[in-house]
Amino acid sequence: MAMVPSGSFAYGCDRHEGNPADGEAPSRRVDVDAFRIDRYAVTNARFARFVAATGYVSEAERIGWSFVFAGLLPDDFEETRGVAAAPWWRQVYGASWRQPEGPHSDIASRLDFPVTHVSHNDALAFCVWAGKRLPTEAEWEKAARGGLEGQRFPWGDVEMPNSEHRCNVWQGTFPTHNASDDGYYGLAPVNAFAPNGFGLHNMAGNAWEWCSDWFVSDRFAGVATSGIANPRGPAQGIHRVMRGGSYLCHPSYCWRYRNGARSASTPDSATGHIGFRCVRDLTT
Template identity: 45%
Template structure:
């Protein structure tokens, strides 16, 4: 490689790592056994060193990507009725899911009470066609499907994190703490993340000051210097949804600690409760501004959620990583 090429490559690496933190990797306790069954068991996992964005990708970041490439997101493309048998003709238009606060208590097992498909909702119009991102340039970009996050990561010369990498980063060096800052949700009444305070989905006290998303870096960084790992927006990972497996025993009885585990397989990630819907699901991490003590206590590093890859919403975003090692296989 010539001197000029080397200099250009170094410049690219410097720019690629701008706004990122390097994590040295290591072994940590992944999962939880106190909240939801899909988080168990607690198990030892090892990850190699990697760089990770200090904060979620913002509207400003994503707009730069779109302007450079002309990329059109999933929510901006009308769904093909062939892919969605039974789709009502009036819904065969671009749009996405938007959260709407209810007027009062509703059945908590019916998410259609607070989620609605809004024609014209996309990353530029996160809450519907009459909304915009003006003044929200430093908020996390939302209405992002998995393929949109993957496209941005490739353009930026980065990758999406595995679930293990994401959880290692979110824990900030704390060992088995329930939250990214310790074992108390609001120590001394201090709001350390953007989540729902009050009775979801109708009464948000907004003790954190925000009804929806908040600007990135609004809350203190965790022990790794990372912002918004908890709350604000859910974040896509590269892993297919699956349930964790117990640690395997080595021949002499010791546990084998998996290194850089990858979750699941696409063909096994479908929702067993909806056998007719063949949409694969990826793992989301971190919870969002809609997570509440009375519903979805997933504002924790161990929390996880299966999200269909074709389902962007007004509370899903992402951040990227750069691995220092080349994965095998």
């Protein structure tokens, strides 16, 4: 784990680059206590150790299916239900963290990849076993920024400095053609790209990461404009916050791999592009 020091930072984004419904703005200066955070997203290997020790069965395994990106499936894959608003997602029976693309797949060669097909509830169960917790949204964003103030990405304001890829996202025309110029069509290992200023890898792209907060677009409604310390979001809600984007993100429809970008999903959601990392308070 790496330590993120205490102090204030500009939380959110006022550039109006994202979907207004995501609630990136307004940016507010908030104070966050110091904490430790995993340098890498939880891997398949780490999640397998948790399952071996506890016998835990993930929600996707209990339900019997999960959503898989169609581009990762064989051309002759049987027709199954898709998502109306996102037809590139396909319902695959038997898909889970153990078999990310269904029964014909496994994780034997992907132990250092981020575990996916894990719900928010699955992530919480892992945290209990590991003696850690999920980051708040503010903690996650402060960690992602790596000590840089007001920059778009964990490494700076330019997406590809010196034409160098710094994260795993979609290149080309989504969802029909991915040039894979960053070296990956699907997920990448958790250490595939250089770390940010706090020593954290892949805080942009690759796999979404669950946060502890309930999602609300007007997160600062009725909140003072200064003196905000350790914000934790509303007490209840329908969707949990996800941050960081994934290998499917592309500026044409989902430029959410920026530091200030946000998304959310229901706590029982498990897909092939959602994972997590953990934090620990300095007092534990």
